[in-house]
Amino acid sequence: xxxxxxxxxxxFRRPRNRGALPGANRSxxxxxxxCGDRIRVxxxxxxxVIVDARFTADACALCIASASLLTEHVRGLTSDDITVLxxxxxxxxxxxxPPPGRQKCALLPLDTLRRALA
Amino acid sequence: xxxxxLEALANSAEDLVVQATLVSATGSSSKKIGAKMLVGASxxxxxxxxxxxxxxxxxxxxxxxxxxxxxxxxLDISLDDDEAWEIGLTCGGxxxxxxxxxxxxxxxxxxxxxxxxxxxxxxxxxxVVVVTSLDGPRRSLAIDENGTRTGTLGDVASDDAVxxxxxDVLSSASRSEMVTTPSGERRFFFERYAxxxxxxxxxxGQIAMSLTRFAxxxxxxxxxxxxxxxYATRERFPDADEIRIGMPSEIVASIQxxxxxxxxxxxxxxxxxxxxLRALLRSPLGYLGMLGSKKRGVAVRDLLREEGFTDDELSxxxxxxxxxxGGKSSPEVALSILAELVAVRSGKRA
Numbered sequence: 001x002x003x004x005x006x007x008x009x010x011x012f013r014r015p016r017n018r019g020a021l022p023g024a025n026r027s028x029x030x031x032x033x034x035c036g037d038r039i040r041v042x043x044x045x046x047x048x049v050i051v052d053a054r055f056t057a058d059a060c061a062l063c064i065a066s067a068s069l070l071t072e073h074v075r076g077l078t079s080d081d082i083t084v085l086x087x088x089x090x091x092x093x094x095x096x097x098p099p100p101g102r103q104k105c106a107l108l109p110l111d112t113l114r115r116a117l118a
Numbered sequence: 119x120x121x122x123x124l125e126a127l128a129n130s131a132e133d134l135v136v137q138a139t140l141v142s143a144t145g146s147s148s149k150k151i152g153a154k155m156l157v158g159a160s161x162x163x164x165x166x167x168x169x170x171x172x173x174x175x176x177x178x179x180x181x182x183x184x185x186x187x188x189x190x191x192x193l194d195i196s197l198d199d200d201e202a203w204e205i206g207l208t209c210g211g212x213x214x215x216x217x218x219x220x221x222x223x224x225x226x227x228x229x230x231x232x233x234x235x236x237x238x239x240x241x242x243x244x245x246v247v248v249v250t251s252l253d254g255p256r257r258s259l260a261i262d263e264n265g266t267r268t269g270t271l272g273d274v275a276s277d278d279a280v281x282x283x284x285x286d287v288l289s290s291a292s293r294s295e296m297v298t299t300p301s302g303e304r305r306f307f308f309e310r311y312a313x314x315x316x317x318x319x320x321x322x323g324q325i326a327m328s329l330t331r332f333a334x335x336x337x338x339x340x341x342x343x344x345x346x347x348x349y350a351t352r353e354r355f356p357d358a359d360e361i362r363i364g365m366p367s368e369i370v371a372s373i374q375x376x377x378x379x380x381x382x383x384x385x386x387x388x389x390x391x392x393x394x395l396r397a398l399l400r401s402p403l404g405y406l407g408m409l410g411s412k413k414r415g416v417a418v419r420d421l422l423r424e425e426g427f428t429d430d431e432l433s434x435x436x437x438x439x440x441x442x443x444g445g446k447s448s449p450e451v452a453l454s455i456l457a458e459l460v461a462v463r464s465g466k467r468a
Contacts (some may be wrong), residue, residue, distance in 0.1 A: 013424070029365075036345040037389060038365040058345060058393040059367045 004096025011065035014071050018064075021054035030106050030112030037063045041071075041112045050074045050082075053113070060105050062098055067109035069093045080118050085110055130222040132158040136181035137229060140167040141192075141252065141307040142214040142294045152292040152309050157181030167215050173197065180217055184198040190218040190256050207410055214294070216307060218256060224337035228258040235260035235268035236311045243378075245312035247284040252294060252305040263288055283308055290465050305430025315378050315404065315463060317456075319358075320366050320394050324463050325409065328452030329382065330357040336456060338380075343369045345390070367393035380405035380459050382439065391418060399431045405462050407455060409438035441467075 001009075024042035031038050037059035042053040053071040057064055073093070074082065090106050091097050098106040124302055138155040155165040157178055168174050173195055180193055193215040220229045232248045239246035239262045250257045251271055258275055260268040261284045271277050279299040287293065287308040295306045315338045321327045322344035330340045334357045341360040344350040350363050362369045367390075379452065383391050386409050398406065399422070408415065417438035422432060440454030441461065461467035 013421070031345060033346060033348060036349075036385075036387065038345040040365070056365070056368075058367050059392055060387075060389045063389075 002026035004094050004095060007069075007094050008061055008065040008094075010034070011068040012061035015064050015068040017054045017068065018056065019054055020056060021052055024052075024054070026116040028112050028118075029101055030065075030108050030115065032108055035060070035105065037108055039063065039108055039112050040043075041066060041067070041109060041116050043116050045117070048078050050077050055107075055109060059108070062102055062105040063108050065094065066090055066106045068108045070113060074113065082114060082117060126156060126164050128157065130156075131330075132160055132162070132222060134159040134185050135220050135222055136184045137218050137220050138167050138177045138181060138193075139216045139218075139250075139307070139309070140213060141216045144211045144213075150292075151294075159185050159186070168213065173213070177215055177217070180215075183365055184217050184219050188219050190216070192252055206306035216250065217253060228256060231269050231319075232258040232260040235262065235266075239263070240311060240313055243313045243376075244290050245310065247287045248309045248311070249280045249284055250307045250309065252307055254304065261285075261288075271299075271306070273300070276304070277350055280306055280308070288312075313378055315380055315458070315459070316341065316373075318343065318370060318373060318379060318381045320344070320370065320381065320383045321387070321409075322346065322354065322361075323384060323386075325384045325452050325455075328449040329384070329455065330355050332449075332452055332456050333357075336460070338456075341373065341399050344385070359421065365393075367392045367397045370394050371397045375401040375403055377402060377404045377427055379403055380457075380463075381407070382455055383408040384439075384455075387412060388418065392421060395422060396425070399427055399434065403434070405436070405459050406434050407436040407458065409439050409451070412438055 018114055021042035021044060024044055026045050027040060029040045030080040039055055039057040039059055041055050042052055053074050055067040055071055087103060087107060090110065136157040138157065140149055140151055140153040143151060148151055149168055153167045153401065155167050155177060157163060163178065166174050167177055176195055180191060184191060195213050195215065197213060218229055220227055227416045231346050236246050236248060245263045247261050249261065249271060251257050258269050259271045267277060268352050271280065276299045280297050282338060283295050287310050292309045294305060296303050296305050317333050317338050318341045320343050326342055330342060332341045339359045341362060342350055342355050342358045343362050343366050345364065345366060347363050350361050353359060355361055381403055385391060385392060391408055419432045440451060441457045443454045445451060445454060458467065
């Protein structure tokens with residue numbers, strides 16, 4: 001099994017930060033309209049810093065793994081820090097490139113988190 | 119149909135109406151036990167106790183006579199027809215039709231009193247059984263699933279005597295039965311009224327489209343759920359009672375569950391199946407089925423077991439879903455799902 005597959009499966013089966021975030025002051029919903037992935041990212045932001053981040057999703061393994069990794073990473077970051085995150089960062093975190101046609105699944109959590117911060 | 123007849127009777131402008139109810143059938147009957155027809159003094163008709171033709175004509179004639187004469191009758195009608203038999207166009211058998219003359223303006227009428235109890239129960243989402251004596255004076259007793267009784271069969275001892283059968287009918291189907299009462303063996307018709315089954319369909323694909331069409335014929339409500347706006351559209355689901363778009367697990371969690379709610383997972387996509395099952399496995403449901411092979415069912419159960427769901431909870435998921443009718447097309451699969459749902463609801467399948 002490749003590292004990419006191992007990471008995706010590990011985070012899908014044991015997602016970090018899955019569930020509602022009580023006291024969240026930022027939230028956004030995201031969807032991939034054709035494949036049906038649905039995600040909500042909730043944040044607790046204080047003085048411009050992300051103190052906590054959680055997500056709820058009815059989504060594929062790749063999307064959930066990406067959300068799991070992302071919510072682990074963003075604690076302590078500012079909006080400016082988030083702007084540098086991109087598809088390459090996600091691939092690096094997953095230790096592999098999502099297959100063609102699945103980029104949207106991997107990017108949905110990041111897009112949604114950005115909208116929560118906007 | 120019976121519910122519509124109740125409404126019509128309650129709101130009837132007729133001075134006198136005969137209510138005809140199919141109370142038993144041997145051989146093959148074209149209508150469900152409990153089917154009703156109203157014959158009005160003005161000649162108006164509503165509903166039917168058979169599929170039509172000569173049998174309903176006999177009921178109408180008897181109704182007209184009862185309007186004039188009053189009282190009630192139990193019609194015993196043979197479905198055999200010599201000429202039809204010769205050419206193989208009859209199935210044979212007998213039906214019994216209870217004919218009762220009702221005055222819609224008389225609120226003390228036992229039939230109307232029972233109907234009012236039925237309407238109250240249905241509005242409160244409860245089932246109710248109306249017990250009507252088929253011999254002796256015209257009396258009815260409505261027994262609500264919450265235990266409330268309305269009306270009487272003559273005395274408390276008789277009312278108590280029918281309770282066991284009525285309780286059984288609450289979870290099965292209408293039927294006529296002999297019951298031992300303090301005044302001897304008596305025959306009653308036990309008529310079940312229940313709020314419609316709601317079928318919650320997760321996944322707005324082809325099978326879901328067929329499910330909503332067929333469910334409407336079966337007097338079931340349908341709620342179609344999907345996260346994809348282009349799938350869950352009114353154009354694709356003209357027969358659905360509700361279409362809801364969003365995160366399926368959140369939507370199902372917001373639906374009031376209970377024994378008259380069936381959930382059918384036909385998304386064939388774990389992204390919806392797992393979250394929806396997590397949301398529902400510990401909720402009361404009349405039916406929970408998931409499209410997929412036996413192998414897939416095992417895999418889904420294994421994943422949920424890892425999360426702490428018990429074998430008892432996981433055994434509630436029916437997968438492969440539906441009765442094995444051998445069909446493969448979307449309408450055929452939908453038919454097999456609804457066939458299983460009906461079998462479970464009527465106690466024919468555990």
